[in-house]
Every structure is written in structure tokens, then in C-alpha cells.
Amino acid sequence: MTEITTDQSLAMLAALAQETRLEAFRLLVAEGPDGLPAGDVARIVGVPSNTMSTHLAILERAGLIASQRSGRSIVYSARLDAMKALVLYLVQDCCKGQPGLCGEVAAMLDPASSCARPETQH
Amino acid sequence: MTEITTDQSLAMLAALAQETRLEAFRLLVAEGPDGLPAGDVARIVGVPSNTMSTHLAILERAGLIASQRSGRSIVYSARLDAMKALVLYLVQDCCKGQPGLCGEVAAMLDPASSCARPETQH
DNA sequence: GTGACATTTCGATGGTTGTAGAAATGAGGG
DNA sequence: CCCTCATTTCTACAACCATCGAAATGTCAC
Incomplete structure (x- = not known):
């Protein structure tokens, strides 16, 4: 992800241009490569889990975060390479x-x- | 503009997270410090002048561009310092x-x- | 002053988005 | 299998947003 199209940039900008999502993303960046389960992100940011789920999906579709199953939880982590591309x-x-x-x-x-x-x- | 709040960043991201506005901003950046009259921006991007006027107002409110009257025209130019702050x-x-x-x-x-x-x- | 031009403001419309309750999916543990 | 927990999908609704025609504002030339 070292080259990026205008459409991809638009998706990333739109994903970050929202208070709840920007907060969630900053939290994941601060958390480092180990990431954080979706539930923890929702709890810390202070929104219902289903609301956070849609936001995390938007961030992931934009390529800014990655998801990985771990037991019952789904762990999200920031993709700094995408950030760098933006x-x-x-x-x-x-x-x-x-x-x-x-x-x-x-x-x-x-x-x-x-x-x-x-x-x-x- | 070397320090920036989360609200300001949010405004800048929202301003750039829109196809027409991103195109207009990139045009102004490419045009350099001399800038371009609002009408030229509208004509080049291909939208009515009133539509472009609202977009330019949003970009200006976000701090990403500056305006200056020059005769009958209003010349807009990109603020690279704001871009750098973002x-x-x-x-x-x-x-x-x-x-x-x-x-x-x-x-x-x-x-x-x-x-x-x-x-x-x- | 009048007229022409550049830009903005007003108003309306169709579309998109953020939010969250309720139901559904998936993944262990007994 | 049944129960519980974590997360996602479904659904709906209110709020916001992009767009643009029409009218208003501001500027210059004459």
C-alpha cells in the first residue's frame, strides 16, 4: 500500500472525517499492533456495540484498520501502512x-x- | 498554524472527504500561491458557480483555502500551512x-x- | 445613475449518513 | 444439545449534505 488512488483517499478521508470513527481509530493506533477487541473499543469510546460495529466496518473497508478473529472476539488493529499512504x-x-x-x-x-x-x- | 485541535482536523478531513471539494482543492494546490477565481474553479471542475461557492466556503471555513477580492472576482488559493498542520x-x-x-x-x-x-x- | 458581470445567499429536493433497538450469526463451555 | 457471550446484520428514523435554479449582493465601466 505505497500507491493510492483518489477514490481510496476519498474513502479514507471520509472514514476519518467522523468524530466517533476518528476517536476509535486513534484509540487503535495508540493501542499498537496488538489491537483491541470490538467490544473494548465500543466500551472505551462509549457507544453501543452495534453502532461501533458499523463504524469499524467503514474503517476496515477504507483499509485503515484490519480485523482478526481471536476466540469469541474480533480484534481490530490500525494499519499504519494505509495511514502512511494517505x-x-x-x-x-x-x-x-x-x-x-x-x-x-x-x-x-x-x-x-x-x-x-x-x-x-x- | 503549526498546532491543531481534533475539531479542526475533523473539519479539514470532512472538507476534503468529498469528491468535488477534493478536486477543487487539488486544483488550487496545483495552481500555486496566485490561486484562481471562483468562476474558473467552477468552470474547470464542471459544476455551477453557486454549487462551487458553497464548496469553497466549506474549504475556507476549514482553513484549507484563503480568499481575496481582486476586482470583480474572488480569488481562492490553497493554504499549504494548514495542509501541513493536518x-x-x-x-x-x-x-x-x-x-x-x-x-x-x-x-x-x-x-x-x-x-x-x-x-x-x- | 444604468447595465453587465462575478459571486454569494436563499430555498427546495433527493440522497446519504449516524444512531441504536431488535434479531441473527458465530464461537466456546459444559 | 443448550446456554452464554461477542459481534454483526436488519430495520427504521432523524439529521445532515450535495446539488442547483432563482434571487440578491457587490463591483466595475460608462
Whole structure:
């Protein structure tokens, strides 16, 4: 996920442009690669589990989080590579107009070396 | 605009999470600091001028673009500093969970950030 | 002043979205 | 099999949003 289309960016932006979802996503990012069961996310954020379920589905469809069954629970975790791709997309827009302004950031994110996930992808 | 609240980020994300607005914003970014009159933006993107006017107002309220009268026209231009602040906000979320992952990006966009890794840089 | 032009505001409409109760699906444990 | 727990789907509803025609506002030239 180092290249990204406008449609994908649109889906990610729409997924993050909602208070409950942004909060859930930030929680999952803060929780790290181990993630958190859907129920815990709902409880911490403070919404019913079915409501959170739809939000998590939207985040997952946008590619921003991943899900994995673990016993009775479904554990969600943030996909930082997707986040990186979104940031890259936004910064590349900057570059197009003014190469000197955000060029360093784009160059840093693009090689996938300095910011890449160290462990295995799911 | 180097610090940014969650509400502001939410407004920016919502402003960009819409096809017509994202297209208009990218157009303004590509156009550079001189910007473009509202009518030109509407014509190029291909929507009526009143529709584009509401979209430009939303982008401006989010802080992503600026407006300036020039004769009969109102010229809009992208605010790259706001864009940078949004990217910084997103990347700082990354840092919170995994400091080693996107720390260099945060440090580059805002050297005073708590995410920076001072001992290994430079 | 009048007229032409650029843009915004008003108003209405159709579509989308966030929310949550109720029911259904799935996964252990006995 | 039966029960319980975790999560998702189904369904409905209220609120919001994108769109655009029509009218209003503001600006310049004459």
C-alpha cells in the first residue's frame, strides 16, 4: 500500500472525517499492533456495540484498520501502512504545486524504508 | 498554524472527504500561491458557480483555502500551512503508538514535537 | 445613475449518513 | 444439545449534505 488512488483517499478521508470513527481509530493506533477487541473499543469510546460495529466496518473497508478473529472476539488493529499512504497522497498534492515546500516529506515517505512497518504485513 | 485541535482536523478531513471539494482543492494546490477565481474553479471542475461557492466556503471555513477580492472576482488559493498542520496531526497519531515508526516525519514537520527523536537525528 | 458581470445567499429536493433497538450469526463451555 | 457471550446484520428514523435554479449582493465601466 505505497500507491493510492483518489477514490481510496476519498474513502479514507471520509472514514476519518467522523468524530466517533476518528476517536476509535486513534484509540487503535495508540493501542499498537496488538489491537483491541470490538467490544473494548465500543466500551472505551462509549457507544453501543452495534453502532461501533458499523463504524469499524467503514474503517476496515477504507483499509485503515484490519480485523482478526481471536476466540469469541474480533480484534481490530490500525494499519499504519494505509495511514502512511494517505499522508503520502496528501503531501504529493502539495508537491505538485510547490516542490520546495513538502518535497522532503514526500521523499522521506516514498522509499518505504524509514517509515515502513518492521513486522510482517497482514 | 503549526498546532491543531481534533475539531479542526475533523473539519479539514470532512472538507476534503468529498469528491468535488477534493478536486477543487487539488486544483488550487496545483495552481500555486496566485490561486484562481471562483468562476474558473467552477468552470474547470464542471459544476455551477453557486454549487462551487458553497464548496469553497466549506474549504475556507476549514482553513484549507484563503480568499481575496481582486476586482470583480474572488480569488481562492490553497493554504499549504494548514495542509501541513493536518498531516502533522495525522502523523502525531502514528507516533503516539509507535514512536519509532513515523517519528522522523513528525520531527521534520515540527521540530518541537514531542515525537521527535533528538538523540539520533543530525 | 444604468447595465453587465462575478459571486454569494436563499430555498427546495433527493440522497446519504449516524444512531441504536431488535434479531441473527458465530464461537466456546459444559 | 443448550446456554452464554461477542459481534454483526436488519430495520427504521432523524439529521445532515450535495446539488442547483432563482434571487440578491457587490463591483466595475460608462
